[in-house]
Amino acid sequence: MNTLKEHGLPSDMTLVPSQCVQLWNVMKKHMGNNSPDGFDKLDPDIYFRDIGYIVKDDADRYEQELKKVFINYARDDSTNKIIKSTIEELGTEVKNRFVELESTATDGLDVYGDKFPEVGIMPLLYELSAQDKLPAILFHFNREGCVELALQILKQLELGEEKKRANNPEYQNKKKDATCQKENHEKETKRKRDLKTKGNTTQSEYYSEIEEHDPDFTFINRKDQVTSEEFEKIIESARQKMGNNSELLMALERGIGVHHSGLSKKYLSAVEILFRRRHLRVVIATGSLALGINMPCKTVVFVGDSNFLTALQYRQMSGRSGRRGFDPIGHVIFFGITLTKIKRLLMSELPSLSGHFPLTTTLVLRSFNLLNQCKAKNEHYNYAKDIIKGLFGKSFFCLGKEYLSEQIKHHLRFSIEYLMRENLLDQNGNVINLSAMVSHLYYAEPSNFAFSVLFKHGVFHKICSKLRTNSSQEVMDELVLVLSYLFNRVRLRKISRNLNTHSKYPSKVILPPLPEDVNYILKSHNERVLNIYTDYVITYARNNNSKLGPDNILPLSLIEIPFKSMDQALLKEDPLISKLESMAISFVARSPFIAMCSSLGDVFVDLEDLTNHTHSEIFLDFHSIPFIKTDENINAYIYDFFSHGQERALVEANGLRFGEVLQVCIIILF
Known part of the structure; x- marks a missing residue:
């Protein structure tokens, strides 16, 4: 209730028409005959009385007005009791369901534990199938857990089918006849020594009919399933990669798929195709499926809680439910997640979407490289110019911040000056010297520029030339030390800073x-x-002083400090103010709040001072500047790996996680 008063409902929370009617009825019930003025106008029978044909815009308008009244009543002391009673009644059914669920736990099984999905997943899927709420995507935030859950479903389906067929005399007789025919066929083939015996096709079709899965123990809709020939063609590449006995391929035959980035791309491609063809109706996936893959469904199920299940992830994943043109509404199910976490997911505000600053020094260099190549080949030059103009002109970052367009131009101009001073661009904008290497190492920015500087000064040549006098191990140690400061830098974690506990490791x-x-x-x-x-x-601050405006809002509390205008004549008459004015250090770029605490003016001590203490409307990203800190404590995991190569030492002493060690070693070696 307090959250509702302070923040209202989340801006992205919507109600379907049936929920709007339910909310109004419950509110009306608790108001009785003492309805506030204007509330009865929201009675659906009255509100839509003069609207002949209700369309979506009408329903959306009603929803907005109802939510506005709901929030206003919650904030009004005279009506907030009605809203509190409404919330309690609407939430009673949900609370009762949770109480019923928790009371069904037997043998010490925790309904919010890791074992509960294995026990409860099959009844859930059967219920979804009975209510025609398949296809469904089950989101699980653990790769191994996705595979284990799919194999658990497959195992239960196989056991159920086996048990049913064992008690079915008709099936057993058919199977017996098919087995006899197969044995006779093999004997005849052996006798004639001819694999192309007549009647082979009929025999194969008859026996495959016996081996088909029972429809009661698959999640395939017979109307939508692909033919056996199409199915084999779709999974052919995956079968060659994974083998004929792969349990995941067996699960596909029963309409169950798994999707996470650790699986074979050929298998993932088969899963996506079969799901879109409606052959698969159950897919168990990690959060990566919610990003950029076209696989809409009727129902989304969140299986088990996880630290990775945030409000943003919930919005992205739940958006998969409800297929455009097929389903009027999507369904979202929380399975094995506490009520408290569910409330937090539903009520949390989404973070605002804003573009990333598009301009880095490497991007400027690569843009010049693109222009030079197109110009040299006399191909697509105008197209390349238009692309770069769009990137550095009206980019997504500047939406709603028109003044940033001018700032990007200044940033671009000084980035070009830096590239020229470092001899990576000539006066005509041609890439020269080590520019190709710097561009190739774009993913390591700003280390690529530092590497170029050291290379230009012959540092690596000097180190390698020491092989004439020093041992190869000493030269390797010095070389690895320098490279460790440049690439894959990791700041020390707290676990790594207590050196006394790690003295036993090398x-x-x-x-x-x-x-x-x-x-x-x-x-x-x-x-x-x-x-x-x-x-x-x-330069930018001086040229755009009027556009920047006053920097009078405190950065954390957002409290605005008002300016006090004083008569200039009075200021000149006051000797103290005149003296202070003559002694004051002028500034245009530095934040006035910082300027009051120092006497530096527009003199910046280092790049951190420059990026953090400028005018609030001047954007300067610390990570977009080609700068390498040399005075901070860096994790020596790369240096230590070359020194001893012990996995346990890298975990216990250097603070790496077990899952990171292999990845780190691959990056270092390749």
Whole structure:
């Protein structure tokens, strides 16, 4: 109730028409004859009386008005008791269901535990099938759990089918006849030594009919299932990859599929095709299925709780339910999730969607590379120009923030200046020297620029030339140390900082300091970067001072500090104010709240000071600047891997997770 008063209903929460009518009826019931003015107008019989044919816009308008009245009554002390009673009545049925569910737990089985889905999943699927709410996607947030759940369903279907057929004399007689015919056929084939004996097709068809799955023990709708020839063609590639005895392929035959990024792409492709062809009606998947894959369904089931099940994930996944053009409504089921978590998922506000700043220094370099290539080949040059104009002009990031378009242009101009000073672009905009290598390492930005700087100064050549006097191990250690500062940097976790508990392991844990000459080169590079982007911020602030406006809103509390206008004549007459004004350090780019606490003006100490303490309307992303910190504690996991290669040491001392070690080793080696 307090949440409803303070925040209202989530903006993305909608009610279907039947829920709107139910809400109005319950509210009316608790109001009795003392309805506030205007409430009776929302009676559906009155509201829609003069509307001949009710369309979706009419229903949406009614929903918005009803929700507005509901929230206003909740905030009004004279009517909030009615809203509280309404919520309690509407929630009673749900609470009773949870009480009934929890009371059915037997033999110590926790209905919110990991074992409950294995026991309860089959009754749920049978109920969904009986209510015509298939196809369904069951979201599970563990890869192994998805496969285990599918195999558990397959096992129960096979056992049920086997038990039914064992007690079916008609089936047993057919099977016996088919077995006899098969034996006779094999004897005849052996006698004639001819695999193309007449009647082979008839025999095969008859025996395959006996081997077909019982419709009661599959989730395939006979009207929609693909033919056996089509099915084999669709899964042919997956069968070659996974083998004939794969249980996951056997599950496909019964209308059950699994979808997560760890499975074979050929199998995943077969699952997606069969689901869209309506052959599969149960798919167990991780959250990756909710992103960009066209697999709508009637029902979405969330199987078990997880830390990864957030409000955003819930909205994305539940959006799969309800097929456009097929279903008037989608269904969402929570299975093995507490009522508290369900309420939090339903009532949480979605995070606002905003574009990422599109401009990085590597992107500028790659854009020049694209233009140069198109111009050299005399192909698609105008098309490439239009693409780059759209990227650096009216990008998604600038929606609702028109002033950012001008800021991007300034950022682009100073990024180009940086590339020219580092000899990656010439005066005509042609890529030169190490630009190809920097562009190729775009995913490692800003380390790609630091690598280029060290390469240009001959650092790696000097290290490798030491092989003439030093051992190969010493040279390798120094080389790995420098590269560890550049690539795949991981800051130390808390578990890694208590070195006393990890003294028994050979890991250094904290990366040793860089050689002095290397450290000097990187610090000089950082100073050049700081000077270039300080000029950018100051230039933009001066040229757009009127557009930026006053920076008078506190960043955390968002409290606005009003400006007090004073008569300039009085200011000049007051000697104290005149003295303070003459001593004040002027600034245009720095935040006034920070300027009051320092005497630096527009002089920025480092890049963190520059990115964090500028005017609130000046956007400067720390991660879009080609800058490498050399004075922070870096995890020495790469250095330690080359030193000893012990998995347990990397986990216990360096703080890596067991699942990360293999991935880290592959990245390092390749």
